[in-house]
Amino acid sequence: MTDVLPxxxxxxxxxxxxxxxxxxxxxxxxxxxxxxxxDVRAQLTSDARRALxxxxxxxxxxxxxxxxxxxxGKISDQDFEELNQKLRAQARxxxxxxxxxxxxxxxxxxxLIAERLGDSGxxx
Amino acid sequence: MPAFDxxxxxxxxxxxxxxxASYTMAMAMGAGSGRPHLLPSxxxxxxxxxxxxxxxxxxxxxxFQVHDFxxxxxxxxxxxxxxxxxxxxxxxxxxxxSLLWWAFLLGGYTFFATRxxxxxxxxxxxxxxxxxxxxxxxxxxxxxxxxxxxxxxIRTTPGDGEGLNPLLQNYWMAxxxxxxxxxxxxxxxxxxxxxxxxxxxxxxNEWVRAARLWSMIAWTFLSLGLLLGCLWSYEExxxxxxxxxxxxxxxxxxxxxxxxxYLHSVLIQERRHMMRVWNVFLLALTFVMTIxxxxxxxxxxxxxxxxxxxxxxxxxxxxxxxxxxxxxxxLMIWRLPKLKADNEIESLVSREFAFLLNNxxxxxxxxxxxxxxxxxxxxxxxxxxxxTVGPGFYNKWMxxxxxxxxxxxxxxxxxxxxxxxGSNLARAMMFPLGVGLMVAVLQFxxxxxxxxxxxxxxxxxxxxxxxxxxxxxxxxxxxxxxxTCGFVLASVGQEFVRGxxxxxxxxxxxxxxxxxxxxxxxxxxxxxxxxVGVVFMFIxxxxxxxxxxxxxxxxxxxxxxxxxxxxxxxxxxxxxDPNKRMIYTDMTLLDDxxxxxxxxxxxxxxxxxxxxxxxxxxxxxxxxAEDVYVIMSTVDPSTRRGTFRVIxxxxxxxxxxxxxxxxxxxxLSMWPTARDLVRERETAPRRxxxxxxxxxxxxxxxxxxxxxxxxxxxxxxDSSSSLHAGSVVINDPIERQLFxxxxxxxxxxxxxxxxxxxxxxxxxxxxxxxxLLAAGEDPTGIQESYRAQFGAKALAIPSDKGxxxxxxxxxxxxxxxAVGFIILVGRRWQRRGEELHELKTAATASAPSELRYESxxxxxxERFEGDT
Numbered sequence: 001m002t003d004v005l006p007x008x009x010x011x012x013x014x015x016x017x018x019x020x021x022x023x024x025x026x027x028x029x030x031x032x033x034x035x036x037x038x039d040v041r042a043q044l045t046s047d048a049r050r051a052l053x054x055x056x057x058x059x060x061x062x063x064x065x066x067x068x069x070x071x072x073g074k075i076s077d078q079d080f081e082e083l084n085q086k087l088r089a090q091a092r093x094x095x096x097x098x099x100x101x102x103x104x105x106x107x108x109x110x111x112l113i114a115e116r117l118g119d120s121g122x123x124x
Numbered sequence: 125m126p127a128f129d130x131x132x133x134x135x136x137x138x139x140x141x142x143x144x145a146s147y148t149m150a151m152a153m154g155a156g157s158g159r160p161h162l163l164p165s166x167x168x169x170x171x172x173x174x175x176x177x178x179x180x181x182x183x184x185x186x187x188f189q190v191h192d193f194x195x196x197x198x199x200x201x202x203x204x205x206x207x208x209x210x211x212x213x214x215x216x217x218x219x220x221x222s223l224l225w226w227a228f229l230l231g232g233y234t235f236f237a238t239r240x241x242x243x244x245x246x247x248x249x250x251x252x253x254x255x256x257x258x259x260x261x262x263x264x265x266x267x268x269x270x271x272x273x274x275x276x277x278i279r280t281t282p283g284d285g286e287g288l289n290p291l292l293q294n295y296w297m298a299x300x301x302x303x304x305x306x307x308x309x310x311x312x313x314x315x316x317x318x319x320x321x322x323x324x325x326x327x328x329n330e331w332v333r334a335a336r337l338w339s340m341i342a343w344t345f346l347s348l349g350l351l352l353g354c355l356w357s358y359e360e361x362x363x364x365x366x367x368x369x370x371x372x373x374x375x376x377x378x379x380x381x382x383x384x385x386y387l388h389s390v391l392i393q394e395r396r397h398m399m400r401v402w403n404v405f406l407l408a409l410t411f412v413m414t415i416x417x418x419x420x421x422x423x424x425x426x427x428x429x430x431x432x433x434x435x436x437x438x439x440x441x442x443x444x445x446x447x448x449x450x451x452x453x454x455l456m457i458w459r460l461p462k463l464k465a466d467n468e469i470e471s472l473v474s475r476e477f478a479f480l481l482n483n484x485x486x487x488x489x490x491x492x493x494x495x496x497x498x499x500x501x502x503x504x505x506x507x508x509x510x511x512t513v514g515p516g517f518y519n520k521w522m523x524x525x526x527x528x529x530x531x532x533x534x535x536x537x538x539x540x541x542x543x544x545x546g547s548n549l550a551r552a553m554m555f556p557l558g559v560g561l562m563v564a565v566l567q568f569x570x571x572x573x574x575x576x577x578x579x580x581x582x583x584x585x586x587x588x589x590x591x592x593x594x595x596x597x598x599x600x601x602x603x604x605x606x607x608t609c610g611f612v613l614a615s616v617g618q619e620f621v622r623g624x625x626x627x628x629x630x631x632x633x634x635x636x637x638x639x640x641x642x643x644x645x646x647x648x649x650x651x652x653x654x655x656v657g658v659v660f661m662f663i664x665x666x667x668x669x670x671x672x673x674x675x676x677x678x679x680x681x682x683x684x685x686x687x688x689x690x691x692x693x694x695x696x697x698x699x700x701d702p703n704k705r706m707i708y709t710d711m712t713l714l715d716d717x718x719x720x721x722x723x724x725x726x727x728x729x730x731x732x733x734x735x736x737x738x739x740x741x742x743x744x745x746x747x748x749a750e751d752v753y754v755i756m757s758t759v760d761p762s763t764r765r766g767t768f769r770v771i772x773x774x775x776x777x778x779x780x781x782x783x784x785x786x787x788x789x790x791x792l793s794m795w796p797t798a799r800d801l802v803r804e805r806e807t808a809p810r811r812x813x814x815x816x817x818x819x820x821x822x823x824x825x826x827x828x829x830x831x832x833x834x835x836x837x838x839x840x841x842d843s844s845s846s847l848h849a850g851s852v853v854i855n856d857p858i859e860r861q862l863f864x865x866x867x868x869x870x871x872x873x874x875x876x877x878x879x880x881x882x883x884x885x886x887x888x889x890x891x892x893x894x895x896l897l898a899a900g901e902d903p904t905g906i907q908e909s910y911r912a913q914f915g916a917k918a919l920a921i922p923s924d925k926g927x928x929x930x931x932x933x934x935x936x937x938x939x940x941x942a943v944g945f946i947i948l949v950g951r952r953w954q955r956r957g958e959e960l961h962e963l964k965t966a967a968t969a970s971a972p973s974e975l976r977y978e979s980x981x982x983x984x985x986e987r988f989e990g991d992t
Binding site for chain 2: 002005006009010012013016017019020021023024026027028030031050051054055056057058060061062063064065066068069071072073074075076079083088091092095096
């Protein structure tokens with residue numbers, strides 16, 4: 001082990017150095033061009049949608065928790081009704097927002113499908 | 125010695141890291157300031173920085189393996205006889221290397237965080253990366269300008285190194301510091317997420333969700349690090365305890381306290397969209413405390429058995445801390461309008477308020493520990509007088525606070541969110557309170573017979589009313605602690621049963637109900653299991669009230685009796701390896717009939733490189749009811765006569781068991797759901813999926829391996845410990861109280877009180893004081909003359925008068941003020957909350973356009989229940 005270990009460290013260090021230099025090169029070339037702009041914009045859009053989905057999941061979780069606590073006798077019937085109604089209203093609102101947001105994606109998807117079909121038609 | 129110039133290469137790589145991190149930070153800030161196309165560039169720059177950090181660590185590790193003593197750090201912390209595993213542990217054994225190790229771990233966290241961020245939180249991402257890079261830059265600047273691990277000797281290169289301190293040559297060195305560092309460094313990621321949220325103004329629950337898992341990972345590692353630190357202290361340092369309230373121990377406890385407060389408080393924000401300012405403050409404070417802790421350890425400003433040599437890096441930390449505090453404060457003030465709560469507390473009898481009280485106790489403890497830790501510095505600065513704050517102070521003040529915290533751990537789960545009705549709460553509390561009461565009654569009836577009396581002898585740390593109150597609080601602490609443990613266990617048990625009943629009412633069997641309950645509510649029930657772990661640990665802590673110890677000089681074949689045990693000294697035995705000589709003393713534990721029931725072999729190790737520092741190797745026989753802890757103080761090679769100190773420490777094993785339960789609970793609460801894993805597949809197809817979810821699984825495997833290692837290992841498995849060489853004899857409670865207040869002044873163990881320190885100087889001083897007591901002198905007078913002779917720093921606990929009183933009066937006043945403030949503000953919130961609630965209920969009712977989503981919502985709920 002004593003003989004092998006120094007070599008292992010050299011090999012790992014060498015590999016890491018290559019990765020570091022490669023990453024730096026990639027970083028510089030990406031930084032000097034704006035080819036990634038489209039990706040980032042698309043990411044921003046899907047990011048906003050993901051945030052909504054995540055919020056919806058949190059609300060669904062909370063709805064489940066409230067129902068559970070009510071069943072376990074921790075929340076009175078009246079409080080449960082109020083809380084449940086409020087959370088459901090928020091969740092409905094989010095579902096509505098998600099549906100509205102999906103319109104843009106649908107148009108984009110349809111355009112992509114049409115483009116793809118067009119391509120294959122041309123190839124054929 | 126290698127042909128190429130490793131020191132130059134190492135320093136060059138540090139420079140490359142600085143350039144790469146600065147460039148990445150600039151790119152990330154550009155991406156966050158309206159040039160989003162720079163984001164991928166910043167991400168690749170981050171990977172490059174992380175890879176350079178790996179190169180730097182590998183180069184230093186290589187230098188250790190090939191004994192490149194041109195490098196000062198290598199020469200100071202290794203020698204040619206050390207095995208390869210200690211050569212690896214030497215990487216973090218000293219100041220300079222441990223800073224590189226800190227930065228390397230930060231690189232690891234940054235790498236995983238960057239991978240995980242791919243395709244998520246695009247607006248937060250640039251600022252997260254920029255913040256992480258700024259922390260890397262700080263540590264690299266520190267190394268390049270003040271603590272370069274690749275620095276060389278100016279003159280001649282030594283032929284051999286000085287070797288790693290014998291105290292550090294044990295398996296704990298391989299696992300305790302890395303896990304503690306992982307805990308410290310881990311808080312950088314949630315902190316970076318917080319800064320990104322503050323800069324971008326996205327201060328809803330998005331950042332909280334993003335930071336959740338990373339905070340849990342950091343908290344789990346910090347808990348593991350603290351637990352392993354206790355084990356190290358107990359098995360290796362050889363003084364008989366597991367926590368000495370040493371400044372460096374406190375330094376790692378401070379972020380744990382604040383981090384724990386944050387993990388509770390953030391639940392209120394997630395659930396009720398409130399306490400936003402408070403959560404920002406707590407998370408920022410946790411990170412600041414990790415830097416403050418590193419500063420305490422590194423600067424050498426406060427005397428500690430753990431600290432590194434006094435150096436000038438403290439000033440860098442002071443500047444950085446100042447920059448952090450001012451920066452965070454400005455950001456918070458700027459974003460205050462966006463940090464307004466959506467809701468208010470609607471009742472003081474609610475889960476939210478219980479969490480606030482939990483935060484109050486945790487921060488109260490933090491303020492106590494912080495003031496006591498820095499008091500020696502403050503005293504020297506304000507009045508030019510050095511003082512010491514010994515463990516006695518902390519033990520007395522922390523006990524009531526700890527029990528309050530424990531009580532809240534049981535109370536919290538019983539109280540409903542938003543508003544608990546009196547009748548519901550009373551019904552929920554009946555069983556746990558009954559169990560707590562029953563434990564107390566049983567202890568009063570049978571405790572003394574079993575060796576666990578409900579009330580122990582009071583020991584005063586001050587000769588004032590405060591001293592008497594504290595002494596009696598500590599005296600009744602065992603019964604209060606055990607009954608509170610019963611209360612919390614019953615409360616958690618009841619929560620499980622209530623949950624199971626709900627599921628069973630829907631037709632599930634008991635076992636299925638329990639499994640599904642736990643698997644579907646991982647976060648909640650994982651948290652409850654953490655509370656159970658804390659209860660077990662408190663059982664272990666309470667056991668310290670019943671410690672018994674005795675010292676005897678024995679010849680081979682002679683026995684000594686302590687508690688229900690008889691210990692026979694059989695023979696001394698010598699062994700050697702290339703690194704050290706080992707002198708063992710074989711001893712047998714005998715039962716009442718004189719039959720052997722176990723064997724122990726306390727020892728002294730004499731290291732080749734440090735012959736003047738023989739280390740004491742304790743031998744421990746551990747059982748659930750008690751540990752038999754044997755220390756060999758001296759052994760005469762010619763007469764074979766040995767001096768032994770035996771300590772019976774009841775219930776200590778429960779601390780380790782509780783720690784394991786706590787970690788398992790933490791892992792359960794982080795365990796990814798099927799939904800998380802599916803989403804990860806969607807996010808990063810066809811790639812290695814580094815993410816918190818997979819990280820948690822990896823963490824669980826790592827912890828299991830670590831715990832298995834700890835389980836297999838035992839005291840003395842190639843370990844080393846303290847430098848004690850004498851013995852401690854205490855004859856009566858007056859001596860115990862007095863010796864506990866006076867610190868040894870031999871120069872080597874300045875922080876140990878005379879009731880613990882076993883060096884020759886302490887032994888002589890005890891004899892002198894014993895004679896004075898026998899002559900009828902007043903203990904207070906003896907204490908005063910000791911103070912006059914050696915100065916205020918010779919007292920383990922500062923007096924209860926003048927500025928010294930500030931030590932407890934300031935944190936107490938802060939706590940009283942805080943609780944008054946919480947109640948006053950809570951009442952105001954309650955009134956406003958009720959109004960707000962009515963308004964929101966009205967607003968909720970007026971949203972009919974979305975009613976068509978009603979059935980969709982039910983479907984979603986059903987699917988969600990199935991997925992989690």
